[in-house]
Amino acid sequence: MTYLSADRLIPGRGEPVADAVLVMSEGTITYAGPRASAPPPGQGEDVLHVPVLMPGMWDCHTHLVGSRAGLGLDAVLLTPPAVAAARAVGDLAAALEAGITSVRELGGYGPELAQAVAEGSVIGPDIYGAGAALSPTGGHGDAHRVPYPWVRDCSERGGVLQTADGVDECLRAVRLQLRRGARVIKVCASGGVISDLDHPEHRQFSPAELRAIVEEAERADRIVAAHCHGKAGIMAALTAGCRTIEHGSCLDEEAAALMKEYGAVLVPTRTIFEGILAARHLLGEQSYAKAVAMADRHWEAIATAHEAGVRIAAGTDLGTSKPGTALSWGRNGAEASHLVAAGLTPLEAIEACTANGPLTLGPQAPKAGQLAVGHQADALALSACPLEDITILTDPQRITHVWKHGEPVKQPTPTQSLG
Numbered sequence: 298m299t300y301l302s303a304d305r306l307i308p309g310r311g312e313p314v315a316d317a318v319l320v321m322s323e324g325t326i327t328y329a330g331p332r333a334s335a336p337p338p339g340q341g342e343d344v345l346h347v348p349v350l351m352p353g354m355w356d357c358h359t360h361l362v363g364s365r366a367g368l369g370l371d372a373v374l375l376t377p378p379a380v381a382a383a384r385a386v387g388d389l390a391a392a393l394e395a396g397i398t399s400v401r402e403l404g405g406y407g408p409e410l411a412q413a414v415a416e417g418s419v420i421g422p423d424i425y426g427a428g429a430a431l432s433p434t435g436g437h438g439d440a441h442r443v444p445y446p447w448v449r450d451c452s453e454r455g456g457v458l459q460t461a462d463g464v465d466e467c468l469r470a471v472r473l474q475l476r477r478g479a480r481v482i483k484v485c486a487s488g489g490v491i492s493d494l495d496h497p498e499h500r501q502f503s504p505a506e507l508r509a510i511v512e513e514a515e516r517a518d519r520i521v522a523a524h525c526h527g528k529a530g531i532m533a534a535l536t537a538g539c540r541t542i543e544h545g546s547c548l549d550e551e552a553a554a555l556m557k558e559y560g561a562v563l564v565p566t567r568t569i570f571e572g573i574l575a576a577r578h579l580l581g582e583q584s585y586a587k588a589v590a591m592a593d594r595h596w597e598a599i600a601t602a603h604e605a606g607v608r609i610a611a612g613t614d615l616g617t618s619k620p621g622t623a624l625s626w627g628r629n630g631a632e633a634s635h636l637v638a639a640g641l642t643p644l645e646a647i648e649a650c651t652a653n654g655p656l657t658l659g660p661q662a663p664k665a666g667q668l669a670v671g672h673q674a675d676a677l678a679l680s681a682c683p684l685e686d687i688t689i690l691t692d693p694q695r696i697t698h699v700w701k702h703g704e705p706v707k708q709p710t711p712t713q714s715l716g
C-alpha cells in the first residue's frame with residue numbers, strides 16, 4: 298500500500314481538492330479525496346507528503362519507429378526493426394521520466410514494444426499500439442522516394458508501413474495489424490505533411506475502403522483513428538465511423554458539430570507543428586512548406602473544437618529517436634502548454650492529458666487516467682501546481698515522482714528538493 302498526502306490533488310476530471318490524500322493498493326486507487334474523510338494510515342505506515350498530485354499523463358499520438366535521420370518515411374522504412382526497438386528503449390524511459398504513464402502509438406512497433414513493457418523486459422509507459430498506419434498507395438503512409446516493392450515488402454513482413462488498395466486489401470490490412478496485437482487501427486484519411494508528394498487537403502481512401510476498415514475494426518472492438526488535415530478527409534472519416542481525428546488542421550464549425558454528434562475525440566498534436574517549425578532542417582522543402590501552410594489554420598481548428606465542446610485528448614506525434622532535439626521523447630508534456638495557448642484552461646488541458654486519454658481507445662480503454670477509486674494507480678507528484686503554471690508539465694525535473702500501476706518508477710534523488 299502507498300499512502301500519499303498533498304496540498305492539492307488534481308483528479309483529472311473534476312475540480313482540484315485541497316489538503317488531499319491518495320491511497321494506492323495492488324495497482325489500484327483505493328482512496329482519492331480530502332484528508333478529512335480519508336482512511337487513516339496503517340500502524341507504522343510511511344506517509345509521503347508532496348505539493349501536488351495528479352494522474353499519470355497520456356500521450357495519445359506517438360510513433361515508436363526508432364528513426365534518427367529526420368522525419369521522412371524513407372528513413373523509417375530503412376531503419377532495421379532491431380535498431381528501432383533498441384532506440385525505442387531510451388525513448389520509453391524518457392517518456393516515463395516525463396510523467397507519461399500511457400502512450401497510444403499510431404504507426405510503428407507499438408504492439409511489439411507493448412509486449413516487452415508488459416512483461417517487464419523494458420521500462421516504459423503502457424503502450425496501446427496500432428501497428429502500421431494504413432495508407433493507400435501513394436498516400437501519407439507510403440514512402441514515396443523508395444522503390445515501391447520495398448514498401449510492399451515492409452507491409453508483408455510486419456513492418457511499420459502498410460499500403461492497401463481496394464476493400465479486400467483494406468480488410469486484410471486491418472487483420473494483419475490485429476494479428477500483431479494492435480489495440481487501435483490507424484488510417485490515413487487525408488494527405489500529410491511529412492510525406493513527400495501528397496497534399497494535406499486531399500482525401501485518401503474511398504468511402505467504401507474507409508467503411509470496410511471501420512467495420513473490420515469494430516468486429517474486434519477496436520476504434521479507428523484517422524489522420525486528417527483537410528476538411529474533406531475529416532468529414533469522410535467521421536461519416537465512415539472513425540472516432541478520433543488526429544491533427545484536424547482544417548476542422549471548422551461544421552466538422553466540429555459532426556464530431557460532437559458522433560462523440561468523436563480530437564487529438565490535435567500541436568507539438569509536432571511547433572517542432573517542425575522550429576527545426577526546419579528535419580524536413581524536405583516540400584514538407585516544410587506544407588507545415589507552414591497548415592500551421593495557422595491548425596491553431597484555429599483547436600480553438601473551434603474547444604468552443605464547440607468537442608472532447609480533446611493530448612497527443613504530441615513525437616516519433617524520432619535522436620535525444621536532445623525539439624522532437625525528442627521526454628518533451629511529451631509540452632502539449633498541455635500548447636492546448637492552453639489554443640484557449641483551453643489549464644484544468645481542461647490537464648483533463649486532455651489524463652482523463653480524456655482512455656477515450657481515444659474506445660472499447661479497449663483501461664480504467665485509467667483519473668485519481669479516482671477503482672482506477673489504475675498511475676500518478677505523478679509535482680514540485681509546484683500546473684494550474685498556476687502549465688509549463689511545469691513540460692519539465693521532467695519538476696515531475697518529482699511517477700507511480701505506474703502503484704509502483705514507484707521515478708523518485709527524487711537526495712539532492713532534489715520538493716520545493
Ligand SMILES: [Zn+2]
Pocket residue numbers: 358359360403404614
Ligand atoms: Zn503521427
